Amino acid sequence: MKQIGIIGVGHLGSAILQGLIFSQYVTPQDVFISGGTSGKTQQIAKDLDCQFCLTNRAVVEQTDIIILAVIPRILPSVLEEIKPYLSGNQMIISTAASFTMAQIQEILTSHQAIIRAIPNIPSRVCQGMTAISPAKQVTNKQLEIVKQLFMAIGKIAIVDESKLDISSTIAGCSPAYVALFIEALADAGVLAGLTREEAYLMSKQAVLGSASVLLAQSMLPAELKDGVCSPGGTTIRGIAQLEKYGLRNAVIEAVKASAKIKA
Numbered sequence: 001m002k003q004i005g006i007i008g009v010g011h012l013g014s015a016i017l018q019g020l021i022f023s024q025y026v027t028p029q030d031v032f033i034s035g036g037t038s039g040k041t042q043q044i045a046k047d048l049d050c051q052f053c054l055t056n057r058a059v060v061e062q063t064d065i066i067i068l069a070v071i072p073r074i075l076p077s078v079l080e081e082i083k084p085y086l087s088g089n090q091m092i093i094s095t096a097a098s099f100t101m102a103q104i105q106e107i108l109t110s111h112q113a114i115i116r117a118i119p120n121i122p123s124r125v126c127q128g129m130t131a132i133s134p135a136k137q138v139t140n141k142q143l144e145i146v147k148q149l150f151m152a153i154g155k156i157a158i159v160d161e162s163k164l165d166i167s168s169t170i171a172g173c174s175p176a177y178v179a180l181f182i183e184a185l186a187d188a189g190v191l192a193g194l195t196r197e198e199a200y201l202m203s204k205q206a207v208l209g210s211a212s213v214l215l216a217q218s219m220l221p222a223e224l225k226d227g228v229c230s231p232g233g234t235t236i237r238g239i240a241q242l243e244k245y246g247l248r249n250a251v252i253e254a255v256k257a258s259a260k261i262k263a
């Protein structure tokens with residue numbers, strides 16, 4: 001069993017931590033976490049029975065796989081800080097969006113085993129989606145270990161780094177887009193008289209069920225949409241309004257903005 005370190009236990013770091021423990025991929029005592037000046041990290045370690053480290057150095061000195069889950073602005077200083085304590089066979093996994101492999105390598109210079117992996121928040125309940133892009137120097141054995149780790153908390157896709165920004169938008173940012181949709185759906189239900197509780201149960205379960213049936217039956221979204229739209233029925237009237245108000249284009253523009261696509 002490998003020792004896993006997580007540096008930065010905020011929204012994403014804590015989701016990865018909980019997912020790894022929930023999936024039983026690791027025993028809590030094999031996970032070492034640090035959180036800068038955040039007072040919450042010690043409490044998280046206590047709640048989940050994993051190892052709290054006062055410093056990032058202490059995480060590096062006790063682990064084989066180090067997951068960096070700090071925001072991109074902080075990442076350079078964290079990389080500089082841990083660099084002197086890294087040994088050659090430790091794996092560094094950066095979850096930072098928009099912080100390139102070249103930028104990481106420029107700081108870590110000779111360190112070889114670097115992987116960029118962009119997971120998402122549903123990793124917390126082992127329903128994550130992680131896009132993974134390894135440095136060229138990463139061995140097949142190391143990549144396999146990283147794949148197994150993220151497969152424990154959801155699905156994975158190995159992509160070229162050139163596709164990582166768009167992958168991190170489609171899977172990493174989209175839970176926020178989906179949450180907005182669920183909230184809007186529930187608002188409409190409340191407007192029509194449902195209680196907030198009823199409206200959230202219905203909208204959350206409908207979104208979960210829709211994605212589940214698409215995945216389980218390899219169904220195209222259009223097939224599901226067509227199947228729901230009874231001839232002359234209620235759904236097609238709603239679809240016409242979604243098209244009128246530009247849902248599809250709004251989503252495309254949102255993705256372009258998140259992924260900084262200029263097209």
Ligand SMILES: NC(=O)C1=CN([C@@H]2O[C@H](COP(=O)(O)OP(=O)(O)OC[C@H]3O[C@@H](n4cnc5c(N)ncnc54)[C@H](O)[C@@H]3O)[C@@H](O)[C@H]2O)C=CC1
Binds near residue numbers: 012035038068119
């Ligand atoms: N939030 C998300 O859904 C996703 C986030 N990411 C990436 O994950 C990274 C973290 O994002 P969030 O979790 O949203 O941010 P966050 O702000 O919730 O968490 C960052 C954590 O790092 C801690 N921290 C700050 N300075 C530190 C230091 N010097 N040493 C150790 N820990 C320190 C903070 O106390 C905080 O708990 C980012 O690079 C982001 O691009 C990637 C995919 C999805």
Ligand SMILES: O=C(O)[C@@H]1CCC=N1
Binds near residue numbers: 097169173
């Ligand atoms: O908002 C962000 O920058 C991060 C990266 C992907 C999801 N959240």
